[in-house]
Amino acid sequence: MDAVVFDLDGVLVDSERAWDEVRRAVVAGNGGTWTEAATRAMQGMSTPEWAAYLVGELGTALTADEVARAVVDEMARRYADAPPVIEGAVDAVRAVAARGPVGIASSSPPVLITSFLEFAGLTGLVPVAVSSEDVAAGKPAPDVYLEAARRLDVDPRRAAAVEDSTNGLRSAHAAGLTVVAVPNPHFPPDPQVLAATATTVLGDISELPAALERL
Structure with a gap:
């Protein structure tokens, strides 16, 4: 990737x-x-x-x-x-960013994306952060992922997306990214959508760096 x-x-x-x-x-x-x-x-x-x-x-x-x-x-x-950062998430981003470009494609407004990046100390490691407010349509439309790939200057087919929700999975898959799913435990994605879109399903975000090695 x-x-x-x-x-x-x-x-x-x-x-x-x-x-x-x-x-x-x-x-x-x-x-x-x-x-x-x-x-x-x-x-x-x-x-x-x-x-x-x-x-x-x-x-x-x-x-x-x-x-x-x-x-x-x-x-x-x-x-x-303090944003409610998921345990292991910041370390996972840092580990992935040490190997190549990373970005964010989120439905959150820019003010909340910025708040997270500043709190987590990731601003310098995440050069691209796209809110769905920046594009024509939110997820499940592919727009936010396509825009993130464009800003990162990569072919979407050579990028991976890390997602948790039904609409997020659909969005990343429609954009052509390889989908790594970390299903949300509180609002699990539709099992059929998960099976149809995700290349890899993880139980925890901390598993991501190792999983990417296998893609």
């Missing part, structure tokens, strides 16, 4: 439950109704996409811009002290 592109939420930071809690609170506090399908439906969506979903699908009585601001501001507040 000429490069490795990491997802952020669920792969490097244990943030999926926090996103869920914050969005639920905004919906409940503003006249909306949460549904069983909402959490997985929004995984991978860009900020404009999930904000529109909270308004249009869940009935939140705010504008999409107001929803986005309320959710992202609360997430940024939670990240201010």
Whole structure:
């Protein structure tokens, strides 16, 4: 592999439950109704996409811009002290970056990606960090991975993606990257999608450097 592109939420930071809690609170506090399908439906969506979903699908009585601001501001507040970094994630990124270029392709807004990189001391090791806000469509569309590969100046077919969610797996696979899955234990990906997209499935992010040697 000429490069490795990491997802952020669920792969490097244990943030999926926090996103869920914050969005639920905004919906409940503003006249909306949460549904069983909402959490997985929004995984991978860009900020404009999930904000529109909270308004249009869940009935939140705010504008999409107001929803986005309320959710992202609360997430940024939670990240201010310390992002919920997954054990072994920073060491895995450092080990992979020692061998070649790495990047991030995330649905998180840039402010949260930057917060993680600065807290983890990875800013200098991760030259490319693409938010789905930077492209036309969030995951499962391939846009964010294609843009990360473009900025890294690598052929997507010669890059690996590290993903945890159904929509993330679909996105990376559609972009042509070799997919390494680290399934999210709290919101596991669809088993059929996992089987169809992932070349390698890991139980823990710490297994990644060794797994990449086998690709």
